[in-house]
Structures are given as C-alpha cells and as structure tokens.
Amino acid sequence: MLVMFMGAIEGTIVATAIPAIVGDLGGFSHYSWVFSSYLLMTTITVLIYGKLADLFGRKIIISIGIIIFLIGSVLCGFALTMNQLIVYRFVQGIGAGAVMPIATTIIGDIYPKEERAKIQGYLSSVWGISAVMGPAVGGLLVEYVSWRWVFWVNIPIGFIAMIGLWVFLQESNVKRKASIDYVGAILLTVSVSACMLVLVEGGVQWEWYSMETILISMISFVTLILFILKERKTPEPMMPFSLWNTRPILIANIVSFLTGIILIGISSFLPAFVQGVMEKNATIAGFTLTAMSIGWPIASTLSGRLILTIGFRNTSILGGISLVIGGSLFVFIVPEFGPIGAAVSSFFVGVGMGLTSTSFIVLIQEAVAWQQRGIATASNMFMRNLGNTVGAALLGGILNGQIMRYFSKQGNDIGELLTLDSTNKLLNEEERNTLLPEVKNLLQEGLEISLHTVYITILFVALISFFLIFLLPRMNVDSNEKVVNK
Template identity: 65%
Template structure:
C-alpha cells in the first residue's frame, strides 16, 4: 500500500500530512532538549536533587507502557484519532507541569505527560510508513529526523533563555501551540479508510507491564540509597519484578490479541533491532539527563551553554539520519547500523575521558557522536521493520521497536540515576564534609546564587563528588555502547533497498 490516498471520498494530502507529523514530532523532540536544559534550574527552585531521575523516569515509564497500547489501537481505529488523543493528554500534562509547586507534583504531572507522549512519536512514524512507499520511506525518515536538528537549535536556546530571563515553567508551555497546529493539520489533510473492528485490548498485559517496570525502576533508583541492597524490601521488589516479567511473557504468548506480539520477534532483523534499541535507549537517557547537571554544576556554565552541549547530539542525529536514508538504498541495513554502532562507542568513550577542565566543547563533541550513532541505527531499524511487515501490524511493529527504546530510557534513567545517587552518597560519606551533608546538598551547585555562597572547601567536595559519580555513569554508558555494537553484528547481511 503506497498511500492512503484515493481511498474513500477524500484524498490524503501527503506534503501537508508530513508537515503536521513533523510538528507533532517537533513537540516531542523539543520537550526532550528543553526539559533537560531546565532541570538544574528546576531543582534549584523546587529542591530535591535525589528525585532528579524520577522526573525523567515518571515520563518515560508511562511513555513506554502506553506506546504498545496506542500501537494496537491504531491498527484497529486508524492513526489519526489515536495520535490526536495522545497529543491532547500530552498538552494537559504539559500545562500542569508548568504549575508545579514541588518536585513531587512535577513528577506526578510528568506521569500524565508521558501517558500522552506514548502516542506521538510512534504514530507519527507509522503514518509516514502508511502513506509512502518502501523506497520513499528511507528518504522521508531522514526528513523526519531533521526535526531533531531544528529542535536542537531552538530547544536549548529557547529553554536557556526562558530559564535565565523568564521562568523554567514556560518550557512546558511552549508545546501548546505546536500540539494544536499538529492536530488541525492531521484532521484536515489525513484521510484514512479503516475497517472497523471490535477492540480487543490486552489490559492484563498492560497491568503486568506497569507493575514489572515500576518495581524495577524503584529498585534501580532507590537500591543502595534509601533501600539497602540486603534489606527485605529490596528482596521483595526484586522478586516482584522477576515474577511480573515471567507472568507478562507467559500471558503475552497465550493471549489472542497481545500488546507485545512475540511472533514478530521471530524475524531476526526485528529481534536485533528491538534488543539494540533497548541498549541505545539506556545510553541516550544517560547522556541527555545528566550532562546539563555536569556542565552547570561542575563546569559552572550557564543553562544556555549546558543546553547547547545537548544540541550537538540533536544536530548529529538528523544529519546522520538524512545520510542513512541514502546509505540504506546503496549499502543496506547492516552497514548503516554498523557505522552507527561505531559512532556510539566513540561518543561514549569521549564522555568516559571527559574532565571538568575539558570544557563544554568536549562534552558537545561526545554528544555529536552519540547523535550520529542514534541517527544511523534508528533510521535503519525503523525502515527495516516497516518494510518487513504488513499494514495491519505495522502500527504495533513500529510501536514495539519504540517501546524497546523507551523501555531502555526508562530503565536507564532509573539505573543510572541510582548509580549516580549511590556513588554520590558514598563519596560524601567518605569526605571530611559536614556529617549532615546529603545528596540534596548538590542542589546548591545547580543554582548560581547558592553556588557562589558556598565555602570553597564544601564547593570543591560537592563538585568532585558529582564528577566522580558521573564518571561511573559514563563508564556504564560505554559498556552499553559496546553491547549495542555486538548486537548489530547479528543483523542479517543485505545489499540495500535498490538491488
């Protein structure tokens, strides 16, 4: 099926639908860069550095769980009503986030925002898969990825300016006009001819997945910090996570309409793409979540400068994704993904070697290589999957791949946040600082006014502690980059889309 046009009374206007889809994707892309840029300011205002990773984990958890449900619903009811629902919920969450008065409130509202976000990126990508041919998709996916480049330039810049001159609250509200324009464009120009089916939603699978991932997140974030590893609470959470995962797999393999169709995983290219998407998701959140804290807290740079170190990642992503569109046609999925895997390892290695004295340009260089790797690999995976499956399962197939990346970012935010907290706590306890100094003492590093008022000795201890802890985080990121490269080696060899 090359297009949904010429079906029914009205014809889909592909260029305008593409613009609407890109607006929806831009909304999600700018959210990532702006919130990461604003987080040090948010913590400086609301406090609660120990809850830092939960601001990302809450959003990512709901995003990861709902993406599969939205994918299934879109195969039943069409893409347009599902992406519209997701955008509306996302905007409601964004508005509430801007009104947060505490870190706890912000985390709660991020749950709502993530609940809607689960529909946006996978549905936008699936719509493109529906209205363009296999050969066209390789190029169009590159155009779609250029959205990340535009958001890379505008996101950190707008976020930094808002944080410095207005308020961090406005970073959540810039999404509102984007979402409204995207909805209008889709409803005016996208026309689907869907055979209505009785909805069969796998609620049991959804509940089991939420329980499993939530439990695992709590374990990873709080283990060794608030919950000693040998405590009964930790053992209980670990047992619950393992039991929940086993029950989820057992249920999904036996239910007629699973939210996670494991039959798709029998295709080797899809299996590899999904597993590698998990590991690259862990890497992605490890860089984007904590790099601004390092640049502002340790390098003592502004929010705008911290934002632009992430900009480099979002510039590398669309450039490489555009190149990937052409490379896929000539060299194929394997070579394209392999080059991406090498770039991921180079970027991760740069972060491991990074010292505070290297400055923001070194950090930006590492970000750029990570972006290049993500652009090459993710574009290859999506085009490969959409070219392998039929329309009737394309929504859930695309959503499954994005679920794995989202699951990776969810696990990564919790795992790496837990490592950061535990290493920081251990460092502060071993230091000669005040016995009452806790992880939340880092709050002062993220506010320029508070930082300037700290005694030199205490400032040095906090900065060294944050540097040491983040170094451990980046070592873990490097390990996952190596695992990603090894996984890519198992992709089937191919000769390109044009043979």
Template identity: 60%
Template sequence: MGVLNLKYKKGQTNRPLVLAAVMLAMFMGAIEATIVSTAMPAIVADLGDFTLYSWVFSAYLLMNAVTVLIYGKLSDLFGRKPILFFGIIIFLIGSILCGFATSMESLIIFRLIQGFGAGAVTPIATTIVGDIYSAEERAKVQGYLASVWGISAVTGPAVGGLLVQYVSWHYVFWINIPLGILSLVALGMFLHEKVEKKKHEIDYIGAFLLTVSISTLMFLLVEGGGRWPWGSWQVLSLIILFIVTITAFVYHEGRAKEPVMPFNIWRERSIFVANVTSLTTGIMLIGISSFLPTFVQGVMEQTPIVAGFTLTAMSIGWPIASTMSGKMLISLGYRKTSLIGGVALLIGSFVFVTMTATSGPLWAAVGSFIVGFGMGLTSTAFIVSIQSTVSWQQRGIATAANMFMRNLGNTIGAALLGGILNNRLAHYLSDHAGKSEGTLTVDSANLLLKEDERSNLSESVRELLQDGLTQSLHWVYYVVLTFALISFILISFIPKKEQGSAS
C-alpha cells in the same frame, strides 16, 4: 484476527501537509526533551529534593514506555488518527499542569500524565509515515522526521535557557501548547482514514501485566541500593513481583487473540537485533541527555544556555546521520550502516569518559555530536528495516515495539544511572566528610546549580562537591560506554543478507 482494514483516502489525504502535521507533533515531543533537560538544574534548585532528580525523567519515561505498545496496537485496530489525537490532548494537559508544579512531587505526578500522552505521539506519527509512503520513500522521509530533532535542538536549549535565565522555568512546559493545537488542526483537516468497523478484543490483561512489571522494575532500579538496601525485604519483594508479572505477561501474550506484544514478529532476526539494540542505546541516550547539563553547569560552572547547547550538538548529529542513512541503506545495506553507527556510539561514549572539569563545554558538545550521529544511523536503519519486513496489519505494533524497547531503555537508564549517581555521590561525601565545615548530603549538589549559591560556598566545600559530582558522573559514563560496546556487538549479529532495498 479481526485486524483493521484501513485505507487512506488518496483524494483527500494531502501527503506533504500530513507529513508537516506529523513533524509538528513530533517537534512538540522533541523540544520537550531538550528544554526540560536544559531547565532541570534550575527546576531542582528552585523546588529542592535533588534525590528526586531522576524521578522527573523516570516518571515521564515510565508512562511513555508502558503506553507505547498499547497505543501501537490500538492504532492497528481503530486507526492512527483517533489514537494520535487522544495522545496529543493528554500530553498538552500534562504540559499545562507541569508548568503549575510547586514541588518535585507534584511535578513528578504531572510528568506521569504528560508521559501517558507522549506514548502515542512518536510511534503513531512514524507509523503514519510508513503507511502513506512507499518502501523506497521511507528512508528519505525518516530523515525528514529526524530533522525535527535538529530543529528542536537549536531552538529548544536556546529558548529554554533564555526562559530559565530571564523569565521562569515554568514556561518551558507551556511552549508545547500552541504546537500541539496546530498539529491537531492540521491532522484533522488533511489526514483522512477509511476504517472498517470490526469487533476487537482489547488485551486488557496484557496491558495491566505490562504496566505492573515495568513500574516494578523502575522502582527496583531507582530505590535499590539507595533508600532500600539490596538485601532488604522491599527489594526482594519487588524482584519477585517483577519476575512473576513479566513471566505472566509473556505467557499471556502467547495466547491472547490480539496481543499487546505479538512476539511472533521477534522471530525475524533483524527485528530481534534491532529491538534489543534499541534497549541498550536507549540506556545510553538517557544517561547523556539527563546528566550532561548537570556536569556542564555544576562542574564546569557554565550557564544553562551553554549547558543546553552541549545537548544541541547531539540533536544536530542525529538528523544529519538520518538524512545520510537514506543513501547508505541503499548502497551499503542495513548491517553496514548500523555498524558504522555503532562505532560512532563507542567513540562518543569514550569522549564522555575522558571529560573533566577543565575539558570545557566544547569537549562535551563533540561527544554529544558523535553519539547523536551514531543514534541517527542506527535508529533510522532499524525503523526502515522493521517497516519493510512486516505487513501493514502489524506495522503499527512493530514500529511501537521498537520504540517501546528504546523507551524501556530510557526508563531503565534513568532509574539505573540516577541510582548510581546518587549512590556514588553519597559514598564520596561520606568518605570525605572531614574536609567540609558542615554535613554535606546528595541534596547539597543543588548548591552547584545556581551561580549565586555556588559563589557563596567556601572554596573547600565547592571543590569537594564538584569533585564528588565529577567522580559520580564518571561512573555514569563508564556504564554508558559499556552499553555502547554491547550495542556494537549486538549490531554485528544483523544478518548480512539484509539489504537497504528491502520492501
């Protein structure tokens, strides 16, 4: 097989300091998510092109989803350290460029670069922890990693909101630079690997087919029913291209010597269920984190700081649940822990479905917290279960495969839910065109996202835009609730024999 025979030099690898460096790298990615979501209303208000709103997330998530499997496999072949280094450096380059963006188009291009690097950070950081800690220690340490999201949740929206209000949104991307440099220095000093040199066969064909198929799917979901009617030749061409490339990818991976995605690991039912459920929860996650600030600012008329802290609640619930799951996995097992998380996802999604303009930001924060709690229980149980099921030689790709499915869910969700939002808002404004003085379009929603521009609107136009945005976002949250129900059903298929003490 030519797999990597890698050992960590125990005398030189300092586990606590490596864990700190890994957490710093993950914090860089985590704070990016909370800050950009908080800043997006200000960014789109400044750069315009509200119709491209979802592309800012989709571009980043696309490259993240496509590269995570490739990085995971490369880390199994060549070692964790050089691949993680490469990813952090590319991420930092993309972050610098994003801060200099002068249009939505250029920002989207720079987000592609940023996502290309981000694909290496979380999966390899998580794999390193799986390597240097025993099966009994992993659940507890995964809780530490999850706490990174809680810390970023408190600092990210606060810093992001302050920068947007008092400085400029450009700085929300540059805050990553010192964090990335510190992580690189610490990993260089304290993580030491002994890599056995072997000749490997890189699965370039698999990587190419994966990139084309996922990119095609994203374009189809974003543009289908919007710019291109569902029956148009463009949409039909994309559907055919996706079917051909994804079929070729699956066929090729079954015959490749060192495949990007070894499907044999999916034969274990617990891994299969964990990966498919990560897809559905990924769709939920992006649906809430991408569009909640828009609802809180545009409909509830709150500040960017308040909008940011409604998302903070999710990232606080997540690490709390992840920390609790360490003991729950041992006492209850993977299945029951995951089922409790699935119930929390249902309850949190229902909170968003019932949210109105008069509900207030506290209601939004409660929904965020409950969803975050559910995510913390399920994601931690999945990762610990997967890393305990496979051998070291497949741990990198197995961990990456699970994160790929969540990233794929994020990508599908950003495209699908962004398309639903634009489509429903366009229909609403078209149906109520006679109630406004001028012609309103989807881009008119930009006017709700800045207080000074919102205050200049006539009461009838403001109410029309807010009602349209409310109804459109409710469509998004109904889809989120549907995927929460699907996630719960999938979790119920986890084998009952799975125990938290699996090695």
C-alpha cells in the same frame, strides 16, 4: 513533522531546564524521577497506542495522545513541589506514548517502500530544528522568564499539529473489532514500575539486600513472567511475540533498548555536569545537548541514502562505531575541556543514534503489513523507551549511590553533614557562590567522579550494542525496492 517536533523539543528543552527546576523546587535525590516518571508511562502506553492505532486508525489515537500530553504539560508548569512535578510528568508521559510511534507509523503508511528510507531520514530533520531551538529557548526562558514556560511552549505546537492531522490525513483502511489486552498492560506496568523503583532507590534509600529491595524485585520478576505467559495465550496480545521470531526485528529491538540507555544517560546528566562542575549557565548546558540533537538528524538523512547503497547492517555498524567513540570521549572528559569537549562527545552519540534508529525503523516497517505496522513500530519505540526508563533509573541510582559513598569516604567532618540534596546548590548559581571553598570543592569533586562512573557505564552499554549489530543479517533494498536477505 509538527507532532514529532513537539515530542523532540520537549526532550531538549526540559533537559536543559531541569537543573534550574531542581534548584528551585529542591529534591536532588528525586532528580532521576523527573525523567523516570515520564518515561515509564511513555514506555507502557506506547504498545497500547500502537495496538489501538492498528484497530481504529492513526488519526483518532494520535489526537487523544496529543490532548493528554498537553494537559500534562499545563500541569507541569503549575507544579509547586518536586513531588507534584513528578506526578504531572506521569500524565504527560501517558500522552507522549502516542506521539512519536504513531507519527513514524503514518510515514510508513503514506509513502511507498522505495521512498520510506529517504523520507524517514528527512523527517529526522525535525530533531535538528528542535535541537537548535529547544536548548536555546529553554536556557533563555530559565534565565529571563521562568522554567515553567518550558512546558507551556508545547501548547500552541500541539494544537496546530492536531488541526493539521485532521485536515490533511486521509485514512481508508477498514477498522477491525477491538480486542485490547488490559491485563497484559497492567502486568507490564507493575513489572516495569517495580524494576524502576528498585534501580532508583537501591543502594540509596534501601540496601541492595534489604527486605524492601528483595520483595519489590520479586514482584517485578513474577509479573514479568505472568505478562509473558498472558501474551502467549491472548488472541490480540499487546506485545505480539511472533514479531520477535524474525532475527532482524529481534536484534533491532535489543539494540534499541541499549541505545535508549545511552540516550537518557547523556540527555539527563550532561546538563548537571556542565552547570554543576563546569559552572556554566543553562544556555551553555543546552548547547552541549544541541550538538547531539544536530548530529542525529544529519546522520538520519545520510542513513536514508546509505541504506540503499551499503545496506541496513553496514549502516547500523557505522552507527555503533559512532556510539562507542562518543561514549569513550565522555569517559575521558574533564572540566578543562569545557563545553566544546562535551559538545563534541555529544555530537558523536547523536550521529550513532541517527544511523541506527533510522535503519531499524525502515527495516521493521518493511517486514510487516499495514495491520501490524503500528504495533511493530511501537515495539521498537517501546524497547528504546524501556531503555530510557531503565537507564534513567539505573544510572540515577548509580549517580546517587556514588555521591553518597564519596561524601562518606572523602568528606571527613564536612561529608557527614552533606546529603544528596546538598548537590542542589551546585545547580543554582546564587547558592553556589555562597558555599565555602572546601564545601564547594567537595560537592563538585563528588559530582564529577559520580558522573564519570555513569559515563563508564554508558561506554560499556555502547560496546555491547556495537557487537550485537554484527548479528544482523545482510539485508538490502534491491533495485525493485524489495528487502532481500543476503
């Protein structure tokens, strides 16, 4: 729970502080890279850590991840430029890849299957605690101390978590001979990195049909094909495709990818809407994200009970409905609704995430033995993280491109003088107050319209995930605590 708290509070507290960070360091055009750099390394390393946890045990691998995560957190707090922060977020992401999936895997190890659904739900209460503390603490630190402390608060939590694991967690499973797929890891890193680069810079720094875009897209596609071919021939693949032969795991992982896009779209860009368009402070912006993070653990706790009564599929369908409701509310949100309107929309998204994610994790862990539980759990985390990574890049690219198009079409002479980095001034109250009324209105209208384009994309993704859930077979836990296919 401490390890999960560290990972959970990092997400809420940094998302709250990021407008202030951009306002201080500048570089709004790199806004999405602060999230993308972290998520990229988390996405790549989660599979490696999952495999290593199956080979060497959970305790040593998660400890290594925590140490790297804390080193990255310290460096992020000392960043002097946006480029430095992005690099240090890479380091932080390398460690974060071990935190959430292995913590979830440990729960699968130490609890019998009849208790696992309930405990996974209770464990998500950590998200509720971090949801209340993270944005509130983050907002207070930004306003009264410095945004740098939002990274440094991880340090005592990480040390306490690591001590607790070494004192209390006992592992007796025999460790197998190591066989790590380094080539597969490199190919996947290149493929995802190239894809993310195209999504972020395409239509902004590069034209969609430019030589740079085409070349990097080809690199991403070719390395992806090579990765798939390599994994099929490797005795110990980083991504065992045999896991995907089971339809529940396949559907769960695809939907997790889509919900990852939804999650990062809300957590990354909602604070910018609240601060830049509604002109509220960082604490209030954090409150709107708190609503999502409160809805998540409440729904996760209920999900543990619903799985035992109505089954995995129906529980997931309820989650899909909630995601669609939340996405629809964001599409119609206007500044006049205020933070309460944003919080209500955010809450429904959190409920949808809680219902679906808990159902998927329990379903996947029931379907495999101990020797594959780490990589199976990691594969689901990988798909959600991949959705986060692609979503941050894709939605960031949509946001940046839409802002520039709005400035060029609606700004007349003023628009010609504005750049993406001009939006920085909306996120800093002092600079916002110095803007001429016509410039301020143009910037706010551009940001609002561009963010609504992002929300429309999120709703579309939510609808796709909802219909995919219906492809899940009707699987329940019967009275003997066994998963049965109806």
